[in-house]
Amino acid sequence: MKTTPCLEIQRYLGAVDRAAVLPYTRRIELLACIEERIYAALDERPGDVDAVLDGLSDPRAVAVTALSEDTAALDAVRHAATHGWSSSCGGSVPPSESCCTCRAPTP
Structure with a gap:
C-alpha cells in the first residue's frame, strides 16, 4: 500500500513525539519546528517526501538532541532516574550543579 506524503x-x-522525553509545550514546539523544516525542504524538492525524510536524523537521535538542549527537562529525567517519577520531594528539580539537591531519600 502506497502511503500519502502527509501520512x-x-x-x-509521531516517532519523534514518542521518543521525546520533554515537557508538553517543548515537545509541541519541537514538532512544529521539524514540520516547518520538512515542508520548507519540500518547497525546494516538490513531491520528494522520501528523500526529504531520508535526509533527516533518526527520530530517536532528534529526541536525544532536543533533550540535551533542554537542561530543565534533562534535570527532570536525571531526577526521575535517581528518585523515581514520584518522589518525596514532589518531583521538583531545583537548579544545581549536580542532578538534584532536593535531598529526597534515594529509593
Whole structure:
C-alpha cells in the first residue's frame, strides 16, 4: 500500500513525539519546528517526501538532541532516574550543579 506524503510526515513526527522525553509545550514546539523544516525542504524538492525524510536524523537521535538542549527537562529525567517519577520531594528539580539537591531519600 502506497502511503500519502502527509501520512509519511505524520509517522516521522509521531516517532519523534514518542521518543521525546520533554515537557508538553517543548515537545509541541519541537514538532512544529521539524514540520516547518520538512515542508520548507519540500518547497525546494516538490513531491520528494522520501528523500526529504531520508535526509533527516533518526527520530530517536532528534529526541536525544532536543533533550540535551533542554537542561530543565534533562534535570527532570536525571531526577526521575535517581528518585523515581514520584518522589518525596514532589518531583521538583531545583537548579544545581549536580542532578538534584532536593535531598529526597534515594529509593
